[in-house]
Amino acid sequence: SAVISQKPSRDICQRGTSLTIQCQVDSQVTMMFWYRQQPGQSLTLIATANQGSEATYESGFVIDKFPISRPNLTFSTLTVSNMSPEDSSIYLCSVEDLSREGGYGYTFGSGTRLTVV
Amino acid sequence: GESVGLHLPTLSVQEGDNSIINCAYSNSASDYFIWYKQESGKGPQFIIDIRSNMDKRQGQRVTVLLNKTVKHLSLQIAATQPGDSAVYFCAETSDHHTGTASKLTFGTGTRLQVTL
Numbered sequence: 167s168a169v170i171s172q173k174p175s176r177d178i179c180q181r182g183t184s185l186t187i188q189c190q191v192d193s194q195v196t197m198m199f200w201y202r203q204q205p206g207q208s209l210t211l212i213a214t215a216n217q218g219s220e221a222t223y224e225s226g227f228v229i230d231k232f233p234i235s236r237p238n239l240t241f242s243t244l245t246v247s248n249m250s251p252e253d254s255s256i257y258l259c260s261v262e263d264l265s266r267e268g269g270y271g272y273t274f275g276s277g278t279r280l281t282v283v
Numbered sequence: 284g285e286s287v288g289l290h291l292p293t294l295s296v297q298e299g300d301n302s303i304i305n306c307a308y309s310n311s312a313s314d315y316f317i318w319y320k321q322e323s324g325k326g327p328q329f330i331i332d333i334r335s336n337m338d339k340r341q342g343q344r345v346t347v348l349l350n351k352t353v354k355h356l357s358l359q360i361a362a363t364q365p366g367d368s369a370v371y372f373c374a375e376t377s378d379h380h381t382g383t384a385s386k387l388t389f390g391t392g393t394r395l396q397v398t399l
Contacts, residue, residue, distance in 0.1 A: 199387075207391075208391050209372065209389040214386055276325055276326045
């Protein structure tokens with residue numbers, strides 16, 4: 167299956183600052199997905215990133231707050247801008263995994279644990 | 284550090300027993316379902332998937348059952364082991380039939396606690 171490297175694994179940031187999270191995949195994928203997992207909660211999709219086009223954001227998430235880059239088929243970044251304590255969450259990237267028989271599987275990175283103080 | 288599943292429903296099972304984790308979904312158009320396991324400090328790990336044209340699929344020690352009539356999904360783990368302790372999420376998508384990857388909608392999750 168696809169292998170995802172996500173950095174940083176964790177960070178503690180001051181409110182008002184921004185953090186950029188990187189996601190590197192060991193194979194080319196068309197679509198990359200960014201999720202947020204708030205403490206003790208399930209995963210919520212932030213946006214879908216296709217190479218060569220603007221990301222598509224879900225309801226409740228906006229580009230100014232979560233700008234995304236997708237410069238090539240193996241890499242994406244998510245920036246959490248002007249952070250507040252409410253942004254403290256785990257942020258995860260995910261990709262389609264065409265190596266799985268009969269399905270995509272959607273492999274996930276290990277996540278970035280963000281704490282805003 | 285943050286723990287996954289602090290506020291999620293918990294299922295306690297004795298080692299060696301079978302576990303059944305349930306999930307209800309609301310979108311009748313969903314055509315592909317996945318179960319994930321998430322251990323503390325890690326991302327979700329794929330366990331097993333099932334398409335909507337099936338009602339049962341088996342893997343190694345795990346079985347997924349799909350009841351489209353009542354929009355219910357279950358994960359059965361045979362001979363539960365301490366290493367199975369984690370949070371389990373079901374996920375669904377309604378665009379799988381198009382042949383392209385699509386966003387997943389996740390269930391609320393269940394924390395499985397295996398006791399010795």
